[in-house]
Amino acid sequence: MSEDKIDLYLQQGMYGPLETKPDERHLFLGSLRERVVLALTKGQVLRSKPYKEAEHELKNSHNVTLLVNGELQYQSYSPYIQMANRYGLPFKIVSDLQFHTPLGLVIAADIAVNRELIYIQDDIYNRSVLKS
Known part of the structure; x- marks a missing residue:
């Protein structure tokens, strides 16, 4: 066995x-861009009311997993956890x-879906993007 293979x-x-x-x-x-169905920034997850688009995707998509950023407080993402459970x-x-990420929540499929639009672009999203 070569030295490179042993090192690897x-x-x-x-x-x-x-x-x-x-x-x-x-x-x-933890997911890849090609598998993302919907992504929310941390600021969007902190919004007092959950996004209807997220509920729509959780309700109508099959073989998806909800990924939540653990840096956020539980009360900010608990409505999304409840939706996933529902x-x-x-x-x-x-x-x-x-590692730092501006994202707070990702709905990811088990396989590549290659969605072009994965972000909800509202005022909260725009402020998050401009800060980065």
């Missing part, structure tokens, strides 16, 4: 298997403090 084997043993598109996965809370969909709270 040891690296994967210590840190886990290599990941494709790590920057994209950090942005989309429609029998799994959810994950992603708490990776190593």
Whole structure:
């Protein structure tokens, strides 16, 4: 076995298997852009009333998972967790403090859906984008 293969084997043993598109996965809370059905910024999740578009996607999409940014307070995302439970969909709270993402919530499919528009572009979204 060559020295490069041994090094790769040891690296994967210590840190886990290599990941494709790590920057994209950090942005989309562990998912890839091609799988995202809908994404909300942290500010949008903090809004007092949940987005109807999110409920529509959770209600009408199959084989999706709700991914929530663990940096947010539970009361801000609990309505979305309740929606996922209501429609029998799994959810994950992603708490990776190593990486920063402006996103607060992602609805991701199990397979690539390649949706062109994944963001709700309102005043809260525009303020989040302008701050970044």
